[in-house]
Amino acid sequence: MSSLNSNYIILKKQNLIIECHSGNLDLESYINFVTSTTLDPLFSANMNYFIDLSNVVVTASIDDIRKYNNFTEENFISERKRKVVLVTNSPNQMVFATLFKNSNTQKLKEIEVFSTTTAAINWLNSSLIKYEILDVLMALKNPAKYQPQKKQ
Numbered sequence: 001m002s003s004l005n006s007n008y009i010i011l012k013k014q015n016l017i018i019e020c021h022s023g024n025l026d027l028e029s030y031i032n033f034v035t036s037t038t039l040d041p042l043f044s045a046n047m048n049y050f051i052d053l054s055n056v057v058v059t060a061s062i063d064d065i066r067k068y069n070n071f072t073e074e075n076f077i078s079e080r081k082r083k084v085v086l087v088t089n090s091p092n093q094m095v096f097a098t099l100f101k102n103s104n105t106q107k108l109k110e111i112e113v114f115s116t117t118t119a120a121i122n123w124l125n126s127s128l129i130k131y132e133i134l135d136v137l138m139a140l141k142n143p144a145k146y147q148p149q150k151k152q
Contacts, residue, residue: 020140
């Protein structure tokens with residue numbers, strides 16, 4: 001059992017937070033991660049989210065989803081509609097992400113689950129070019145090994 005390992009970047013100009021997670025996804029670890037991102041000076045409760053869950057083992061329970069929703073309702077009030085993308089690649093992740101999406105109680109938060117990064121980027125309609133998001137994801141997944149691509 002490995003603990004949750006999380007990296008993120010906030011792209012203020014694009015109004016986007018990109019999160020990349022690996023290891024065991026449990027409620028306490030994720031709430032701690034989310035709480036730490038809110039301390040980032042670039043953070044805004046109105047941002048869109050791109051959350052890569054493709055390398056996690058979900059250990060959170062269905063009841064944890066309700067607890068997380070309560071946590072976000074108490075701590076994150078957004079004034080405008082925002083999008084949340086969840087990228088998965090296993091049945092375990094897909095089921096959890098779908099339950100998370102279906103239990104969303106925030107009217108201004110639109111959640112979609114995708115199995116490919118490209119489909120997720122298209123739905124977000126981000127002002128970032130696809131390869132820029134792919135570069136960011138590679139850097140977040142492998143910070144020690146990452147060498148950014150040279151733009152042609």
